Amino acid sequence: MAAPRYDVIGIGNAIVDVLAHADDDFLVRQKMPKGSMSLIDEARAEKVYAAMGPATEISGGSAANTMVGVASLGGRAAFVGKVKEDGLGKVFGHDIRAAGVVYATQPAIDGPSTARCYILVTPDGERTMNTYLGAAQNLSPADVSPVNIGDAAITYLEGYLWDPKDAKEAFRKAAKAAHDASRTVALTLSDAFCVDRYRGEFLHLIRDRTIDLVFANESELKSLYETADFDTAFAALKRDARLAVVTRSEKGAIVLDGGKTEAVPAFPVERVVDATGAGDLFAAGFLYGFARKLPHAASARLGALAAAEVISHIGARPERNLADLAKENGLRL
Numbered sequence: 001m002a003a004p005r006y007d008v009i010g011i012g013n014a015i016v017d018v019l020a021h022a023d024d025d026f027l028v029r030q031k032m033p034k035g036s037m038s039l040i041d042e043a044r045a046e047k048v049y050a051a052m053g054p055a056t057e058i059s060g061g062s063a064a065n066t067m068v069g070v071a072s073l074g075g076r077a078a079f080v081g082k083v084k085e086d087g088l089g090k091v092f093g094h095d096i097r098a099a100g101v102v103y104a105t106q107p108a109i110d111g112p113s114t115a116r117c118y119i120l121v122t123p124d125g126e127r128t129m130n131t132y133l134g135a136a137q138n139l140s141p142a143d144v145s146p147v148n149i150g151d152a153a154i155t156y157l158e159g160y161l162w163d164p165k166d167a168k169e170a171f172r173k174a175a176k177a178a179h180d181a182s183r184t185v186a187l188t189l190s191d192a193f194c195v196d197r198y199r200g201e202f203l204h205l206i207r208d209r210t211i212d213l214v215f216a217n218e219s220e221l222k223s224l225y226e227t228a229d230f231d232t233a234f235a236a237l238k239r240d241a242r243l244a245v246v247t248r249s250e251k252g253a254i255v256l257d258g259g260k261t262e263a264v265p266a267f268p269v270e271r272v273v274d275a276t277g278a279g280d281l282f283a284a285g286f287l288y289g290f291a292r293k294l295p296h297a298a299s300a301r302l303g304a305l306a307a308a309e310v311i312s313h314i315g316a317r318p319e320r321n322l323a324d325l326a327k328e329n330g331l332r333l
Contacts, residue, residue: 004152004153004183004291006076006102006148006152007076007077007152007154007288008067008078008152008153008154008156009078009079009149009154009155010064010066010077010079010155010158011063011080011155011157011174012079012080012158012160012161013062013063013081013158013160013161014064014079014081014089014092015059015061015064015116015117015133015136016057016058016059016088016091016114016117017059017116017119017276017316018049018116018118018119019055019056019274019276019314020053020054021053021121021122021123022052022121024122026051026120027122027128030048030051032130033128034122034128035126035128036128036129036191036193037129037130037131037190038129038193039131041132042113042132042134044130044132045118045132052118056314056315057091058095058316058317059091059317060276060316060317061081061092061115061117061136062160062188062190063079063081063156063161063280064079064081065277065284065316065317066156066188066280066281066283066287067079067096067101067156068096068101069280069317069318070101070287071099071101072099072284072318072322072323073285073302073322073326074333075287075288076102077101078104078148079096079103079105080105080139080144080170081103081139082105082138082139082143083107083108083114083115084107084110084112084113084135085107085108086113088113088114088116089113093107105143107135108135108138111135112133112137114134114135115131115132115134115135115137116131116134117129117131118130118132121274125273125311127274127276133163136161137167138164138166139161139166139167139170140166140170141166141169141170141173143170144170144173144174146177149174149178149183150178150181151181152178152183153291154183154184154186154213154287154290155175155183155184156186156187156287157174157175157185157186157188159194159198159202160190160191162194162202172210175210175211185211186211186214186283187205187206187215188283189202189217189220192219192220195220199224202224203224203240206240206241207240209242211241213245213290214237214241214244214245215244215247215282215286216237216244216245217248217249217279218247221237224237225237234254237256238256241256243256243257243258244256245282245283245300245303247278247279247303247307249266249278251266252265252304253266253303255296255297257296262296262297264304266304266307266308267301267304267307267308267329269311269312272312273314274311274313274316276310277310278307279307281303281306282304282306282307283303284303284322285299285302285304285305286299286302286303289303294332298332302322302326302333305325306322309322
């Protein structure tokens with residue numbers, strides 16, 4: 001098998017994040033479940049934007065953030081995601097390429113505008129997201145190149161993009177191309193509310209080995225197995241998944257490999273400023289290490305470091321070069 005050209009290729013929503021600080025009362029008034037991700041239409045998007053305080057625009061999208069993290073660690077990353085040929089679409093394309101990620105998806109000429117996610121950050125660092133998917137949901141199988149997928153050690157799929165029918169077919173096409181090339185397919189469950197909508201389909205993808213590596217946080221895992229008890233959910237995951245990583249915020253993470261488990265502590269943080277992107281950047285560190293054949297615990301430590309960096313400031317992409325930060329902390333790359 002030829003050596004891969006990319007460490008990871010991510011497929012997900014191409015989104016521009018619009019971040020603002022808010023208090024819990026604002027969320028109540030706007031009927032936003034704290035800590036959730038809600039899909040909204042364009043009319044609701046305009047109302048949310050009008051009600052928000054001063055905002056900052058930063059290119060985002062879960063899998064896109066992960067690919068930026070992989071590149072910051074020194075990895076070779078590519079991204080597949082749909083924008084429109086509009087102002088925000090140009091911002092997204094510029095930003096992800098400037099971060100060192102290969103991005104060649106053709107923008108849409110007509111149809112809905114580029115996706116954006118309105119993120120309200122409360123004083124405790126928790127983020128509540130309202131997402132207008134716009135052009136992102138029009139990703140289709142035609143946007144997925146089997147050659148490019150086969151050129152990546154890992155294909156990383158974003159659970160958020162499981163909503164549109166064409167995007168599902170794009171995922172299935174990518175997974176088949178990856179497995180045809182004897183590569184690894186990873187999936188992030190993305191959000192507990194996302195899992196609620198597609199629990200059966202996600203379980204099927206895991207159980208039939210369409211997915212080789214699963215990323216989930218504690219709430220997503222509990223949602224997947226419809227239980228409030230973490231141990232019960234994790235025991236079920238052991239039966240279904242061959243390889244999985246479960247993040248548990250300040251409790252660190254647990255790597256599951258063939259029924260064996262290994263716990264890795266969280267990296268210390270002076271203060272959580274914004275939890276946006278914590279899971280995305282943890283995945284970046286783990287995927288980088290996995291692609292470079294590091295032990296799972298070493299990969300998870302890179303993930304913990306990347307997550308710690310991103311929650312220490314506003315925004316879902318690293319401000320520090322993660323490769324330099326890893327070396328400063330004695331972590332293997």
